[in-house]
Amino acid sequence: GENVEQHPSTLSVQEGDSAVIKCTYSDSASNYFPWYKQELGKGPQLIIDIRSNVGEKKDQRIAVTLNKTAKHFSLHITETQPEDSAVYFCAASTQAGTALIFGKGTTLSVSS
Amino acid sequence: NAGVMQNPRHLVRRRGQEARLRCSPMKGHSHVYWYRQLPEEGLKFMVYLQKENIIDESGMPKERFSAEFPKEGPSILRIQQVVRGDSAAYFCASSAGTDPYGYTFGSGTRLTVV
Numbered sequence: 001g002e003n004v005e006q007h008p009s010t011l012s013v014q015e016g017d018s019a020v021i022k023c024t025y026s027d028s029a030s031n032y033f034p035w036y037k038q039e040l041g042k043g044p045q046l047i048i049d050i051r052s053n054v055g056e057k058k059d060q061r062i063a064v065t066l067n068k069t070a071k072h073f074s075l076h077i078t079e080t081q082p083e084d085s086a087v088y089f090c091a092a093s094t095q096a097g098t099a100l101i102f103g104k105g106t107t108l109s110v111s112s
Numbered sequence: 113n114a115g116v117m118q119n120p121r122h123l124v125r126r127r128g129q130e131a132r133l134r135c136s137p138m139k140g141h142s143h144v145y146w147y148r149q150l151p152e153e154g155l156k157f158m159v160y161l162q163k164e165n166i167i168d169e170s171g172m173p174k175e176r177f178s179a180e181f182p183k184e185g186p187s188i189l190r191i192q193q194v195v196r197g198d199s200a201a202y203f204c205a206s207s208a209g210t211d212p213y214g215y216t217f218g219s220g221t222r223l224t225v226v
């Protein structure tokens with residue numbers, strides 16, 4: 001079935017360092033790849049997304065890259081800050097295009 | 113401009129009781145999606161509804177779970193005869209279009225079955 005694998009499950013960095021989270025997906029029909037940030041007790045918040053006709057997208061300190069051939073996509077956070085600490089989820093659209101399949105999440109801890 | 117509103121935020125039910133979770137989409141959004149999040153897990157799709165129609169319920173358990181989105185009022189996710197395994201966070205998302213681009217999630221309902 002459709003599946004999204006996300007690595008690493010936990011990531012600890014020093015303030016100012018970069019953080020990279022990687023995901024792979026199984027369904028070649030997936031064409032939309034969002035990233036969500038979830039803070040404790042809250043719902044997921046969309047931070048950046050990319051569609052299959054684009055290889056890279058950047059928004060200030062956050063960037064996402066997509067390799068459709070390898071079915072990989074990655075989140076890059078530069079100049080990390082303590083407020084970046086949260087759980088990050090990647091997702092891929094289903095073949096039907098009506099829902100998202102989520103990875104299991106990465107807990108990012110940024111220490112000052 | 114209120115976002116997606118879910119209530120209650122926390123719900124405790126005894127085994128065998130019914131749980132009703134409510135979701136009001138963002139203004140102007142007519143598409144609602146329900147997801148379930150188990151501890152230490154990602155979100156799992158349950159059901160996609162438009163007003164008065166279930167579009168995709170491929171993620172819904174076959175028994176005890178149902179969902180509706182009436183012409184008036186919020187979307188309701190109903191769980192009958194709850195069991196401990198139903199304990200999870202249930203999130204609702206809404207969108208304006210017919211695909212998941214630009215989902216906005218609510219803050220969720222945390223269901224605890226005792």
